[in-house]
Amino acid sequence: MALIKTVSKDKAEGIIKEGYDMYMSRIGIMPKPMEMLSVSPGLFEMQLQRLQYFVKHPTLSFSLLAHIRYLVSHNLGYHFCMDLNKHILQKQGLEEADFHNMEKDPSKSLLEEKESAMLVFVIKSVKDSSSVTKDDINNLLKLGWEDRDMVDALAHGVSMIDHFIMMQVFQIDQNCMIS
Numbered sequence: 001m002a003l004i005k006t007v008s009k010d011k012a013e014g015i016i017k018e019g020y021d022m023y024m025s026r027i028g029i030m031p032k033p034m035e036m037l038s039v040s041p042g043l044f045e046m047q048l049q050r051l052q053y054f055v056k057h058p059t060l061s062f063s064l065l066a067h068i069r070y071l072v073s074h075n076l077g078y079h080f081c082m083d084l085n086k087h088i089l090q091k092q093g094l095e096e097a098d099f100h101n102m103e104k105d106p107s108k109s110l111l112e113e114k115e116s117a118m119l120v121f122v123i124k125s126v127k128d129s130s131s132v133t134k135d136d137i138n139n140l141l142k143l144g145w146e147d148r149d150m151v152d153a154l155a156h157g158v159s160m161i162d163h164f165i166m167m168q169v170f171q172i173d174q175n176c177m178i179s
């Protein structure tokens with residue numbers, strides 16, 4: 001049982017209700033991390049804005065972002081987000097062998113070269129931030145990525161960490177979503 005009292009769908013008002021309604025109409029579920037943030041309307045709204053920013057991102061594709069979320073979650077053992085993003089990637093055609101390959105080596109993803117390099121950069125950065133070198137950055141620049149893209153992709157990856165920690169601290173069940 002969670003250590004905090006989140007806002008249920010039937011008690012949601014204002015921005016929380018808007019967010020719940022949006023998730024339910026678009027994907028049919030309410031992700032547990034968003035339910036957790038329902039206790040703080042300000043954080044909830046900022047997370048909705050952050051998600052909208054990435055949905056409309058001019059260079060980071062939906063597939064690349066799902067790969068980032070999947071592999072960061074996998075490395076953390078963050079089962080809720082790992083399972084959700086695995087489901088998203090399976091709808092894009094990935095199979096079990098594809099997941100095993102990229103879990104062992106992110107460069108084995110089925111993304112095209114440019115996006116694969118960004119994925120490798122983000123996962124390397126999250127695993128060991130001190131291992132990133134100027135060559136890593138220059139490689140991304142040579143492939144056509146801009147500084148903004150690197151910052152945005154890494155921010156997307158590291159944002160998984162705060163929700164993972166919060167879900168653990170507040171003992172939010174990671175294996176289910178409210179629907």
